[in-house]
Amino acid sequence: MKLYDLEHHFYDSAAVEAMTKRIGGYPYYDKEADMVHWTKNLKMPFNFHRELLMDMDEGRLAIMDRVGITKAVLSHSQALEELDPSESIELAKHANDTMYEKTQKYPDRYLASAILPMRDPDAACKELKRCVNDLGFVAWHTHSNYSGESPHAEKFVPVFETASDLGIYVYLHPTLPANSEDYDEFGFTFAGPAAGFTIDTMAVTLKLILSGIFDRVPDLKMVIGHFGEAIPFLLDRIDNRIKYLPNPLCKNQRLPSDYFRDNIYVTTSGNMSPAAFRCTKDVLGIDKIIFGSDYCYENIDAMTDFVKELDITDEEREKLFFRNAEKLLNI
Numbered sequence: 001m002k003l004y005d006l007e008h009h010f011y012d013s014a015a016v017e018a019m020t021k022r023i024g025g026y027p028y029y030d031k032e033a034d035m036v037h038w039t040k041n042l043k044m045p046f047n048f049h050r051e052l053l054m055d056m057d058e059g060r061l062a063i064m065d066r067v068g069i070t071k072a073v074l075s076h077s078q079a080l081e082e083l084d085p086s087e088s089i090e091l092a093k094h095a096n097d098t099m100y101e102k103t104q105k106y107p108d109r110y111l112a113s114a115i116l117p118m119r120d121p122d123a124a125c126k127e128l129k130r131c132v133n134d135l136g137f138v139a140w141h142t143h144s145n146y147s148g149e150s151p152h153a154e155k156f157v158p159v160f161e162t163a164s165d166l167g168i169y170v171y172l173h174p175t176l177p178a179n180s181e182d183y184d185e186f187g188f189t190f191a192g193p194a195a196g197f198t199i200d201t202m203a204v205t206l207k208l209i210l211s212g213i214f215d216r217v218p219d220l221k222m223v224i225g226h227f228g229e230a231i232p233f234l235l236d237r238i239d240n241r242i243k244y245l246p247n248p249l250c251k252n253q254r255l256p257s258d259y260f261r262d263n264i265y266v267t268t269s270g271n272m273s274p275a276a277f278r279c280t281k282d283v284l285g286i287d288k289i290i291f292g293s294d295y296c297y298e299n300i301d302a303m304t305d306f307v308k309e310l311d312i313t314d315e316e317r318e319k320l321f322f323r324n325a326e327k328l329l330n331i
Contacts, residue, residue, distance in 0.1 A: 001318065003304070004325035005064075006171065007225055007269040007292030008072035011053040012095035015080055018087060027079050038176055041184040042191050052296035053077060056102045061109060067304040069293065070322070071108070074099045075141035076115035078175045082147045088117035092127055100135040111329070113139035113171060118146045121155055125162045132166040138329050139168050139223075143175040144200040150178065152207040161217050169221040169265075169328055172208075174201040174229075193270070193297070202229040205264075206238070212251030214259045221328065225269035225292055227276045228260075232283040235260065260284055265328060267292030268320075272306040286316045290324045 019029040019036070027038045034047040052060070056074070064072060076095045080088050092115050099112040114131035116124035131137040140163050142151060149156075151172070163170050174197030177183060183191030190196065205224055214220055224231075231238070239255045252259070266280060269292030280289060293303045307320060 001068075002070040002322040003068050003291060004322045004329075005069045005072040005293045005295070006223060006267050006290050006325060007075065007173070008069075008295050009053060009075055009077045009297065010056055010099075011050070011077050012091070012098045013054060014094045014098075015076070015091050016050070016054070018083075018091055019079060027082060038188070038192075039180055039184075042176065042180060042188045044188045044192070049296055056110070057105075061106065063295075063300060064109065067293075067300050068308075069304070071111060072293075072295070073111045073113050073139060073171075074102065075113045075139075075171065075173070078143050078173070080115050081118040081143055082175075083117075083119070085117050085120035085123060088119060089123050089127070092117045093130075096127065096131050096135065096137070099137075100131075103136070111139075112137045113141035115141055116159065118142065118151075118156065118159070119149070121159055124159045128159065128162050129166065132168055137168065139171055141171045141173060143173050144197075144204045145175060145178045148178040150204055150207055152204060152211045152213065157213065157216065160213055160220055164217045164220040167330070169223055171223045171225075172201060172205060173225065174198065176200070198226060198229045201225075202231055205229060205231060206256065209256050209259050210242075210250045210252050212253065214263045215251070215253045218263075220263055221265070222263060223265045223267060223290070223328070225267045225294065226271045227268065227273075227280040227289075228264075228266040228284065231256075231260075232266070232280045233276075235283055260288065264288070265290055265324070268303070268307055269294035270298050270303075272302060274310070277310060281312075286312070286319050287324060289320055290328065291321055 020031050022028040029036050035043050036046045037043045080091050095115050103110045103112050114137050116127050118124050177196045177200040180191050183196050235257050239257050265288050267290050293300050
């Protein structure tokens with residue numbers, strides 16, 4: 001059975017080199033210690049992931065073959081959106097050109113999602129149009145904040161409008177919370193993958209809904225990982241409270257669950273809990289769930305074994321593995 005992977009990360013060598021040369025700013029890469037410093041107090045070992053992230057040729061393809069991934073959507077890991085446009089515009093272009101080269105070299109294995117210089121929305125729109133119209137990209141991969149600025153801010157609306165006009169989806173991926181200093185006490189593990197990533201992405205997803213973005217851009221399609229960043233578990237209560245306590249500051253015209261029905265998909269990435277899957281399936285339905293491996297930040301063997309062993313029908317498995325992805329990708 002075909003298996004499409006909607007969350008498959010890489011790092012462009014130019015981006016890593018740029019982080020190595022940075023002085024007096026974050027993020028930066030300490031090559032000697034093999035450590036990425038995201039903030040003053042939060043750092044991440046890069047030694048294990050670095051080679052896997054930067055290899056998009058035979059080594060990665062062999063791993064995909066071993067676990068049965070037919071085709072993956074490449075996405076650039078966090079860092080570039082946080083940089084000043086004086087750096088990020090050219091670095092994003094280089095990263096996108098690198099992904100394009102791989103989609104041309106391995107057209108049956110890779111699709112690509114654009115990384116954009118988000119601190120310059122005009123440049124971001126221009127680059128997104130280039131990526132889709134000239135390079136054939138299928139998505140825009142973004143993160144839950146840009147050096148503390150939330151994607152729901154008015155200045156970023158044109159980028160979402162551009163994505164919708166181009167007929168592609170937006171993958172909203174976690175990064176460290178905008179207020180990451182609140183998590184410093186327990187280091188990167190807690191501030192990042194154990195809690196902070198989900199908290200920030202959950203909040204930003206809801207902010208996008210409440211800002212009215214899906215009413216202003218009704219054809220916009222968005223994808224979030226980790227079985228919906230815990231929102232399916234909370235969605236009924238979120239609906240209930242917003243309906244019970246109306247507030248003019250909330251610009252959404254419908255309940256949050258309506259946008260999950262019409263605009264938002266979720267992936268399996270980085271969540272191997274059968275209970276979380278059952279909750280997500282019960283709340284959103286199998287038609288809104290797509291496989292994502294979160295390679296290489298998760299154990300890809302464990303991630304693929306998890307979805308293969310789910311107690312679901314053959315029809316549901318086809319939807320999860322490839323049919324929902326093909327519908328979203330229009331292929």
